[in-house]
Amino acid sequence: xxxxxxxxxxxxxxxxxxxxxxxxxxxxxxxxxxxxxxxxxxxxxxxxxxxxxxxxxxxxxxxxxxxxxxxxxxxxxxxxxxxxxxxxxxxxxxxxxxxxxxxxxxxxxxxxxxxxxxxxxxxxxxxxxxxxxxxxxxxxxxxxxxxxxxxxxxxxxxxxxxxxxxxxxxxxxxxxxxxxxxxxxxxxxxxxxxxxxxxxxxxxxxxxxxxxxxxxxxxxxxxxxxxxxxxxxxxxxxxxxxxxxxxxxxxxxxxxxxxxxxxxxxxxxxxxxxxxxxxxxxxxxxxxxxxxxxxxxxxxxxxxxxxxxxxxxxxxxxxxxxxxxxxxxxxxxxxxxxxxxxxxxxxxxxxxxxxxxxxxxxxxxxxxxxxxxxxxxxxxxxxxxxxxxxxxxxxxxxxxxxxxxxxxxxxxxxxxxxxxxxxxxxxxxxxxxxxxxxxxxxxxxxxxxxxxxxxxxxxxxxxxxxxxxxxxxxxxxxxxxxxxxxxxxxxxxxxxxxxxxxxxxxxxxxxxxxxxxxxxxxxxxxxxxxxxxxxxxxxxxxxxxxxxxxxxxxxxxxxxxxxxxxxxxxxxxxxxxxxxxxxxxxxxxxxxxxxxxxxxxxxxxxxxxxxxxxxxxxxxxxxxxxxxxxxxxxxxxxxxxxxxxxxxxxxxxxxxxxxxxxxxxxxxxxxxxxxxxxxxxxxxxxxxxxxxxxxxxxxxxxxxxxxxxxxxxx
Amino acid sequence: xxxxxxxxxxxxxxxxxxxxxxxxxxxxxxxxxxxxxxxxxxxxxxxxxxxxxxxxxxxxxxxxxxxxxxx
Numbered sequence: 001x002x003x004x005x006x007x008x009x010x011x012x013x014x015x016x017x018x019x020x021x022x023x024x025x026x027x028x029x030x031x032x033x034x035x036x037x038x039x040x041x042x043x044x045x046x047x048x049x050x051x052x053x054x055x056x057x058x059x060x061x062x063x064x065x066x067x068x069x070x071x072x073x074x075x076x077x078x079x080x081x082x083x084x085x086x087x088x089x090x091x092x093x094x095x096x097x098x099x100x101x102x103x104x105x106x107x108x109x110x111x112x113x114x115x116x117x118x119x120x121x122x123x124x125x126x127x128x129x130x131x132x133x134x135x136x137x138x139x140x141x142x143x144x145x146x147x148x149x150x151x152x153x154x155x156x157x158x159x160x161x162x163x164x165x166x167x168x169x170x171x172x173x174x175x176x177x178x179x180x181x182x183x184x185x186x187x188x189x190x191x192x193x194x195x196x197x198x199x200x201x202x203x204x205x206x207x208x209x210x211x212x213x214x215x216x217x218x219x220x221x222x223x224x225x226x227x228x229x230x231x232x233x234x235x236x237x238x239x240x241x242x243x244x245x246x247x248x249x250x251x252x253x254x255x256x257x258x259x260x261x262x263x264x265x266x267x268x269x270x271x272x273x274x275x276x277x278x279x280x281x282x283x284x285x286x287x288x289x290x291x292x293x294x295x296x297x298x299x300x301x302x303x304x305x306x307x308x309x310x311x312x313x314x315x316x317x318x319x320x321x322x323x324x325x326x327x328x329x330x331x332x333x334x335x336x337x338x339x340x341x342x343x344x345x346x347x348x349x350x351x352x353x354x355x356x357x358x359x360x361x362x363x364x365x366x367x368x369x370x371x372x373x374x375x376x377x378x379x380x381x382x383x384x385x386x387x388x389x390x391x392x393x394x395x396x397x398x399x400x401x402x403x404x405x406x407x408x409x410x411x412x413x414x415x416x417x418x419x420x421x422x423x424x425x426x427x428x429x430x431x432x433x434x435x436x437x438x439x440x441x442x443x444x445x446x447x448x449x450x451x452x453x454x455x456x457x458x459x460x461x462x463x464x465x466x467x468x469x470x471x472x473x474x475x476x477x478x479x480x481x482x483x484x485x486x487x488x489x490x491x492x493x494x495x496x497x498x499x500x501x502x503x504x505x506x507x508x509x510x511x512x513x514x515x516x517x518x519x520x521x522x523x524x525x526x527x528x529x530x531x532x533x534x535x536x537x538x539x540x541x542x543x544x545x546x547x548x549x550x551x552x553x554x555x556x557x558x559x560x561x562x563x564x565x566x567x568x569x570x571x572x573x574x575x576x577x578x579x580x581x582x583x584x585x586x587x588x589x590x591x592x593x594x595x596x597x598x599x600x601x602x603x604x605x606x607x608x609x610x611x612x613x614x615x616x617x618x619x620x621x622x623x624x625x626x627x628x629x630x631x632x633x634x635x636x637x638x639x640x641x642x643x644x645x646x647x648x649x650x651x652x653x654x655x656x657x658x659x660x661x662x663x664x665x666x667x668x669x670x671x672x673x674x675x676x677x678x679x680x681x682x683x684x685x686x687x688x689x690x691x692x693x694x695x696x697x698x699x700x701x702x703x704x705x706x707x708x709x710x711x712x713x714x
Numbered sequence: 715x716x717x718x719x720x721x722x723x724x725x726x727x728x729x730x731x732x733x734x735x736x737x738x739x740x741x742x743x744x745x746x747x748x749x750x751x752x753x754x755x756x757x758x759x760x761x762x763x764x765x766x767x768x769x770x771x772x773x774x775x776x777x778x779x780x781x782x783x784x785x
Binding site: 092140143144185186187189190191193194197198200201202204205494497498500501502504505507508509511512515516520593594595596 | 728746747763767771774777
């Protein structure tokens with residue numbers, strides 16, 4: 001089924017809106033552009049209502065009778081709400097026909113109460129060159145062509161796309177939606193039920209054959225019946241236990257995840273040990289700091305420090321003294337010479353120094369001067385000798401500097417260690433404070449208990465399998481006996497043929513079911529991997545990739561595998577874009593393998609997607625089918641920001657365009673005012689590269705859209 | 715069936731393993747299976763099984779008649 005057009009009248013703010021969709025296999029995409037509040041979701045709801053009536057909105061609305069009309073409609077005045085959908089359908093023989101489905105209802109808005117609503121009027125016509133031919137019953141036909149139970153796959157929005165496989169519900173509940181989709185679209189459910197019916201019918205005919213074949217056969221048939229009943233009982237028991245096991249495994253997974261998250265913060269016992277060690281380390285650091293400080297105090301009290309501090313001045317003084325010594329100013333030796341000369345009475349030059357001589361008076365004067373300077377010279381001489389000792393001592397100042405450096409380093413290292421240990425201790429204590437110790441203990445206990453129950457379940461399943469196997473062996477033997485008794489007793493030949501035919505039909509149904517469950521689910525799995533990896537841009541063999549693959553297990557669960565071979569949690573370990581990619585890949589692969597021709601309408605699918613992923617996602621979900629892929633139709637409801645980066649791709653793949661706008665957006669966002677007293681949603685045929693007097697928005701200049709002269713449209 | 719075309723595809727392949735009781739028997743078997751699958755939309759089990767019985771009876775009768783013809 002492919003939708004050709006929809007006409008919506010008086011549904012919420014859509015007073016009179018018609019949109020045409022592409023049914024061209026070469027251009028399967030229809031782009032419907034609309035900003036927030038422009039009516040995209042209203043369009044989705046209108047189509048769901050048109051196809052399924054209130055059942056279509058039941059999952060969305062919180063009340064049984066959601067309002068179908070605009071809130072601006074006056075209370076008490078009935079409004080005729082109408083949706084008309086024209087679609088084409090190709091039957092099993094390959095004949096295409098066009099149909100028109102019309103749903104209409106009188107809806108009366110009320111003040112402070114739910115609206116009063118009449119009975120839906122639903123009509124379906126097959127459009128033929130000879131005229132429109134009614135199809136009855138309309139709703140049953142629609143249910144057959146596009147079942148409401150699968151509407152999640154055909155009509156969805158970006159959020160649901162993300163939550164279909166991941167999301168904050170139990171993983172087994174989510175997977176049950178996946179299971180249901182696989183079973184429904186491949187027809188596995190219908191076959192399972194068909195097989196059960198055929199077994200029942202076959203059993204009835206067999207009983208009739210046995211009844212006609214005599215008492216022995218009848219007794220054998222009763223035994224077979226009992227065995228079959230026992231097998232069914234065991235199978236039901238097995239299904240119950242398997243469902244319980246699955247639920248417990250899901251719970252175990254959730255608890256394990258929670259526990260791992262808590263353990264991700266840190267294992268409590270390990271943290272306590274770490275905190276104790278850190279406290280000891282801090283104590284050691286403090287001792288080292290104190291020791292370094294004590295060393296420093298000792299060093300500051302020592303002569304070595306004074307010498308170190310005065311070393312330069314001492315050096316300068318000593319140089320001066322040595323200079324005086326070099327100049328022979330010190331020590332003063334002339335005093336002794338002058339005294340000796342005066343005592344001898346003769347100068348070293350031979351002059352007369354006897355008392356009364358002029359020269360003696362001069363030398364006496366010199367001697368007196370020397371005596372005055374001698375005190376100073378003596379002191380300087382002593383100082384020079386003392387300074388020599390200091391020169392030895394100042395060499396010790398280098399040792400002091402080395403020691404001082406070492407002490408300072410020891411102090412700094414100890415203080416840094418202390419600071420680091422303090423930070424580590426605070427972090428560890430913070431982590432410990434975040435661990436809910438009670439929850440950890442509870443989870444550990446619960447996990448142990450559920451693990452035991454799962455183990456018990458596995459044992460019980462083993463026992464059931466044994467019983468089933470034993471009953472089946474007995475049944476086979478009894479069936480053989482029954483066949484030979486029946487043959488011997490020559491029952492009604494026609495009835496035997498009917499029995500054999502029923503058996504062949506049942507066996508055929510079972511074989512088809514088995515192949516669909518095995519081979520065809522694996523085809524979906526392979527295609528799912530191909531599509532998903534191509535959207536997220538992953539290579540299974542890439543060294544640095546995140547994903548190695550995605551597959552569907554024998555139990556129909558979807559499993560995403562990391563490069564390291566571990567299964568990824570689709571909630572926690574997949575980003576929003578990958579979650580959307582996974583669901584889209586699943587829907588696309590399933591519908592392709594199932595050979596379903598149906599619309600795939602998605603409201604705002606690209607909300608969390610950008611860059612290369614966005615390009616690949618749009619390319620994958622909009623490109624025309626190839627080879628033996630069934631034709632499909634994809635309708636994307638996109639905002640302008642979603643269109644950015646993929647405009648060119650949309651132009652390539654789209655066969656139809658429309659833009660929807662709401663008059664309430666004037667003048668804040670819309671450029672032009674429309675006539676009318678109530679807010680209204682209108683559609684124009686602008687592509688995502690165009691604007692007109694209906695849809696032009698203030699931001700459009702920035703997008704460089706081509707303006708279309710649509711004066712007449714207003 | 716419109717929603718589950720694969721059932722028919724696979725049935726057409728699998729029916730080759732069934733003995734052709736009379737010309738057209740395999741096609742009739744596939745058609746009968748399609749009818750039985752089509753009946754599964756009926757929620758009432760008793761009514762549905764009655765209808766399935768009729769489908770089997772019709773198929774069986776045609777086989778009986780064909781066998782009779784052979785004889």
